[in-house]
Amino acid sequence: MSLATATPDIIPATAAPRRRGYWRALWHKLRYDYVTLFFLTIIVLIFAAAIFAPLVAPFDPNKTSMVYRLKPIGYRHFFLGTDELGRDMLSRLIYGGRMSLMMGFVPVVIATCVGGFFGVVAGFTGGWVNMLIMRIMDVFYAFPSVLLAVAISGTLGGGVGNGLIALTLVFIPPLCRVAEAATTQIRTRDFVEAARASGASNLSIIFFHILRNIVAPVLVYASSLISVSILLASGLSFLGLGVEPPTADWGLMLSTLRQSIYVQPLICAMPGAAIFIASLSFNLVSDGLRQAMDVRA
């Protein structure tokens, strides 16, 4: 009896199509990807520590002390020991994270905008414009990224600003190429022609159809570049081309501490470990994002 009355209610309920926004659907897929979630948590923690560094760090990262030089982990109140000038390692790692995250994000964000712009223009226009833009990008592409970063940074001189410029220039060509490839693919799709047939101008096709369709591949690729950017920035600092002392930066710390590797090997390895964990996290989260966004590599 109850079955007969219940049935009509059940059918429409199950037949209803799933309606979810793009980002909600993405989150739904990510929710059961525990590896990605774990590393996402680490990234969030690194971020939180970097943003709230003055509150989290136990000491001033630049306060030197002749007495407490190169103390081991857990020495008195120095939770992670001290460096060669007696500065608290934990505080320096936290403040160094600020610099590293900035060096990781800012160049990639700028390069995504600039490279994305040129890529969309090249891909959408095609013909000689495409040829011109992409061949110029290829010139930059011909250099290994590390070499290019070092060369640009070396020419411009050291300092954070120049380091950012160098890294941005390094990342523009690959992002431009990804955006171009995605745009070229979307441009020939039927819905673009349909849009044109319904009166869309080139500009409105780009803003309405192209951008929304290339956002997944470009975003996924850009997220994979963040870890590369952190590594390159650390490399530049290590070579003395990026951040200048006494500013705390993981690459720079690695560079100055390497002389003390026989005295306190564990402490010397710490900035390296921080770089490793940060870039690994970004890499794995980027991988998870690619899977969730269903972008073929």
Place this chain on the structure above:
Amino acid sequence: MSDPVSASAIPDRTTPLVAVRDLSVSFVSRDETVRAVNGVSFDVMPGEALCIIGESGSGKTVTMRSLMRLLPKHRSVIEGGISVAGNDIQALDERRLSQLRGSLMAMIFQEPMTALDPVYTIGEQIAEVVRRHTHATRPAAMARALELLQLVKVPSPERRLKAYPHELSGGMRQRAMIAIALACQPALLLADEPTTALDATVQIQVLILLRKLQKEFGMALIFVTHDLSVAAQIADRVAVMYAGRMVEQGSVREVLLNPRHPYTIGMLSSTLHGRVRGQDIETIPGSPPDLRALPPGCSFAPRCSRAIESCSAAVPAPIVLSPGHDVRCIRTQDQPAPFSPASTLAVS
């Protein structure tokens, strides 16, 4: 309708809305020239449904696209005159052309899955077209989108408004495409094999809907198909294309019941309708000509059983059999039509 473009588009029912004169389209590349359309002329009156029939590669789609100037600019050479509601399509500047596309003339594509953007909901896509032409606010455009979905008889339209294309069935998607095309009440609707990708049952529903909407809004319709039964259902007039030429055109009744061009006759006799089971289907021997190297004269002559020597001498001029029925075959007058094949085709 508030839009001035489509309001002025239907002046009266005596001057043709679409006038195509001697249209030729060829695609030029470095090593070859493909002559896709070779001298096509036709008129479409306001509110009239013209069906262009032909096999693959006969130039139907290319003719349609040149009406909207959708062909790639650099690789195609278009000659002849195309005028829609007094606008010389060839001479329009980009801005004006964009204004007319969608509001004066709209197009429905063959494959509704790929003609809809997968990352937007149906509602967003319809609203986008509405906003493009009317400066409506976002909520107003959405309301109009809902109205349009109701118009094309999509079940539970409120829900479909928020659905993505992949969540809809083929028929529903095509209805959504029709809704987009109708968004600004165009005077001319171009449909490029809109039912080919659909199931047979859905096909009929979409055809009936199209015919009804066309009558309701007094739209002119140019419908491209290779399916004769579809043509019989939707068309007022039929034009048969072969190798980029219109070999026969006339009212649907005239052409399907009293075909005079050997190609039309051959095509009609190769359909399954009204055929006795077990009997072989008649086919047209040979294959369509290579559009890179068209034969001189009538392009159907090499396959034609009635061809004589003078067929290959010059392209036959249209012979007017009765008002509105003309045939490009020099032997039309020699013999009466050999058979009347399509007596069982439902001619509406």
